[in-house]
Amino acid sequence: MRKKLAAVSAAVALLAGAAGCGGGTDKVNDGPVSLRMTIWSSNEAHLTLFKQIADAYRAEHPNVEAITFDSLPLESYTTTLTTQIAGGKAPDLAWIFENSAPDFVSSGALLPLDETLKKAEGYEYGDLAPAPLKLWQRDGHLYAYPFSNSPFGIFVNKDLVGQAGRESPAKLAADGKWDWTAALDTAAAVNAKTGKAGLVVRDWDYKAWDNLSTIWTGWGAQSWSEDGKTCGFDKPEMVEAMTVLHKAIFTDKALPGPGAGADFFTGEAGMTITQISRAALLKDAKFAWDLLPLPTGPKGSYAVIGQGGVGVLKRSPNAAVAADFLAFLTNPANSAKLAQFFPPPRTSLLNAGTLAKTNPLLTPEQLQRVVVDxxxxxxVKPNHTGQAELSQAVRAALDPLWQPGADVPSVLGKVCQTITPLLGK
Known part of the structure; x- marks a missing residue:
């Protein structure tokens, strides 16, 4: 396993070494070109929209014969992508998660996008908000476009909450009582009264631990310090947050335990923490639902954002064409279309009225309080250089926590013992 992780962690570095071997020119090729872009989603609505935009680009650029979107499994997305890179099968464009952004941006693997985007007709580069760009910049250049800036919220199955005899989370929020105590109490009641899962942290599944930042941030906890050098798992705020979570899982049954999955979108759970890109799954929902901000924690209200950047691989023989397509994909008109799933960094689009035009399933109020605010x-969710090795180390060190009777402070202390040498690299 250590050898495999080392190979995955090194893949981006290998690509950087090969970055100068062809590709990355400023000239857009005139000959026949086919582009491939890796993405995490296999959602039909997402893919349909991507393909529509790609077809419009191809209509204006006859030399581009095909643009394909390669959906990779979410749980192994970055591993698969870096394996493709190491094996000489890198895509032309790639969706990159925020947790691996530092590795990709610092590696030299990606083509700088500034010049292409600024020169694109009607692009309005100045419309891009500075804050979302920060993670994707180095030495004054933008190496991936933060295509998706999606805050996490809580989707609520109003029917199950009602069957559990609990006040609606919307009413609790209106009364200023929507906090983690109330949310976990509601989740426990749903499980006790209906037999359904209470609260599901989507895509966590006791593996993707960084999704738990949607909870512990409410306590002011961090996985590591802002400079990335000091472990935060053994700090009092994290110990308190994880103690509350452990009790919610193993004593109160507010969350399903290890190995017990439940899909909110098919009516199997009272609540789920996820992003608005999943709202499309509720198009034909057979239950009443709502969307709320994350509950307040001891440190007050907060929000956690998942980002996805799209970059052009420098070693692609069609890098210039790929960058040109990226400029088309993210221009103002197409950003407005894609905003129904992936909130863009464009200030002109980041208001409830504009977002509501392409998000018919969500109300302006929901969009304002969850997305805009x-x-x-x-x-942003935890991110660090050497993320592949670091993430696996955290996951393995947290495994003893996910059983009844676990000593929370002891486990979290051992997490820090494990990852401190990695943070120092």
Whole structure:
């Protein structure tokens, strides 16, 4: 396993070494070109929209014969992408998660995008908000476009909450009582009264631990310090947050335990923490639902943002064409279309009225309090250089926590013992 992780962690570095071997020219090729872009989603609505935009680009650029979107499994997305890179099968464009942004941006693997985007007709580069760009910049250049800036919220199955005899989360929020105590109490009641899962942290599944930042940030906890050098898992705020979470899982049954999955979108859970890109799954929902901001924690209200950047691989023989397509994909008109799933960094589009035009399933109020306000105040999920090895180390060190009777402070202390040498690299 250590050898495999080392290979994955090194893949981006290998690509950087090969970055100068062809590709990355400023000239857009005139000959026949086919582009491939890796993405995490296989959602039909997402893919349909991507393909429509790609077809419009191809209609204006006859030399581009095909643009394909390669959906990779979410749980192994970055591993698969870096394996493709190491194996000489890198895509032309790639969706990059925020947790691996530092590795990709610092590696030299990506083509700088500034010049292409600024020169694109009607692009309005100045419309891009500075804050969302920060993670994707180095030495004054933008190496990936933060295509998706999506705050996490809580989707609520109003029917199950009602069957559990609990006040609606919307009413609690209106009364200033929507906090983690109330949310976990509601989740526990749903499980006790209906037999359904209470609260599901989507895509966590006791593996993707960084999704738990949607909870612990409410306590002011951090996985590591802002400079990335000091472990935060053993700090009092994290110990308190994880103690509350452990009790919610193993004593109160507010969250399903290890190995017990439940899909909110098919009616199997009272609540789920996820992003608005999943709202499309509720198009034909057979239950009443709502969307709320994350509950307040001991440190008050907060928001957590998941970002996805799209970059052009420098070693692609069609890098210039790929960058040109990226400029088309993210221009004002197409950003407005894509905003129904992926909130863009464009200030002109980051208002409830504009977003509501392409998000018919969500109300302007939901979009304002979860998306617009969340982007304005939120922190990005944990990210660090050497993320592949670091993430696996955290996951393995946290495993003893996910059983009844676990000593929370002891486990979290051992997490820090494990990852401190990695943070120092």
């Amino acid at each position: 969340g982007i304005a105040t939120g922190v």
